[in-house]
Amino acid sequence: MAEPDATRPPNGATGVLVLANGQIVWGRGFGAEGAAVGEVCFNTAMTGYQEVMTDPSYAGQIVNFTFPHIGNVGANSEDEESGNPIALGCIVREDVTEQANFRATQGFDTWLRNNGRIGLAGVDTRALTRAIRVQGAPNGAIAHNAKGEFDIPALHKMAIEWPGLEGMDLAKEVSTLQTYKWEDGLWSLGEGYATHSANPDGPHVVAIDYGLKRNILRNLVSAGARVTVVPATTTFDEVMAHQPDGVFLSNGPGDPAATGEYAVPVIKQLLEIGTPIFGICLGHQLLGLAVGAKTSKMHQGHRGANHPVKRSDDGRVEITSMNHGFAVETATLPDNVEPTHFSLFDGSLAGLRLKDKPAFSVQYHPEASPGPQDSHYLFDQFVSALRK
Known part of the structure; x- marks a missing residue:
């Protein structure tokens, strides 16, 4: 493809995505005006776009949604997984319409604009997804200008010069800076989030925040734990000063x-x-790195709410939510670690357990909000073990 130039955008185009390989994707901008650069990934979930945009795991990324009708249920504060949007921007197929949900407090367009995040509509998102699947997740610059005025060479330069996620530590940027207690439980219709502060005798869990989602904390609390959240850079001595049970x-x-x-x-x-x-x-x-395994960057990553995962112990399949661009390499697991879950999409490792220590982990998101909820049992399993 030819190098991008300053050619005028097509009629009606007020937004653009310029990829590092020179590809230009025109569309209709919404949300905030401006420009941002990051990795372009795709998410296949049909629901939960606000949770996706506020998931700290999406730092440094522009999300291409494969489901065409994004934004039609508006936005509300209860569905945020962090205090504000973390993803740099989003790309959608259809224009965002007026919100049509009784829980909405503002439109998705307004919410993005108020939070300084860029949207691009009118894009063939399936074609962009196919390109990512073949070529891998590219670097790209997204921009929105109401007058349709863009400096394409400058945007292309931004995309080329952005260093990429490999080798980048972003946990410090999204982690809490202060230690705090968490008391809210899971949400229910008409009642909001449950409060379990009246259960002071539950096992004490110290959660190290590398960019955590709030619904993880809610699941821990609802499973019966007392929860203290600490920053990503908290030392061993500082963790132990809280006298954690887990x-x-x-x-x-x-x-x-x-x-x-x-x-x-x-x-x-x-x-x-x-x-x-x-x-x-x-x-x-x-945890994989701590036991001696290796991690590597994935070609396209896993992002969506429909990922089947097979359990090694009984062969049962869980439908899970995933959002990751790196993976633990199964072949590098030491002898004292056993794989517990595998992705049925590509066979990649989705869970591990130490044979000689009370430690386990999963690659997917069992707290998935709004769902699926096949894996909520893991929180009960963890907290119940702490009680014993």
Whole structure:
């Protein structure tokens, strides 16, 4: 494909995506005006777009939604997985319409604009998805200008020069800076989020925040735990000062090898003294690194709410939510670690357990909000073990 130039956009185009390989994708901009650069990935979920946009694991990424009708249920504060959108922008097929859900407090367009995030509509998202599947997740610059005025060469330069997620530690950027207690439980219609602060005798879980989703904490609380959240860079001594019964390793963005430079030594010390550990997503990858396995960048990654995972022990299949671009390499697991789950899409490792320590992890998101909920049992399994 020819190098991009400053050719005027087609009539009506107020948004554009410029990929590092020179491909230009025109569309109709919405949300905030401006430009952003990151990795372009795709998500196949039919619901939960607000949860996706606020998932800290999407730091440094632009999300291409394969489901065409994104934004039609509006936005509300209850569905946010963090305090504000983390994903840099989103790409959708159809124009965002007026919200049509009784829980909406504002339109998706307005929500993005108020939070400084860019949207691009009118794109053949399936074609873009096929390109990512063949070529891998590309770097790209997304831009929105109401007048349709763009400096294409400058956007192309942004995409080319962006270093990519490999080798990038983003956990520090999205982690909490302060230690805090968490007391909310799971949400129910008409009642909102349950509060379990009246159960002070539950096992104490210290959750290390590498970019965690709020629904993880809600599941831990609803399973009966008392939860304290600490920053990603918390030391072993600082973790142990909270006298945890167990430690949770959260999801998060970026390259696990980069985050592992400060996280893995802490996890190794926790394993040495036999602290029960449960990890999800990035936490799964960090646990893998701590026991001596290796991680690698995936060609396209897994992102969606319909990923089948097979359990090794009984052969049952769970439908799961996933969001990861790195994976633990099964062949590098040491003898004291056994694989517990595998992806039925590509056979990649989706769970592991130590044979000689009370530690396990999964690559997928058992807390998936809004769903599926096939894997909620893992939180009960972890907290019940702590009680014993």
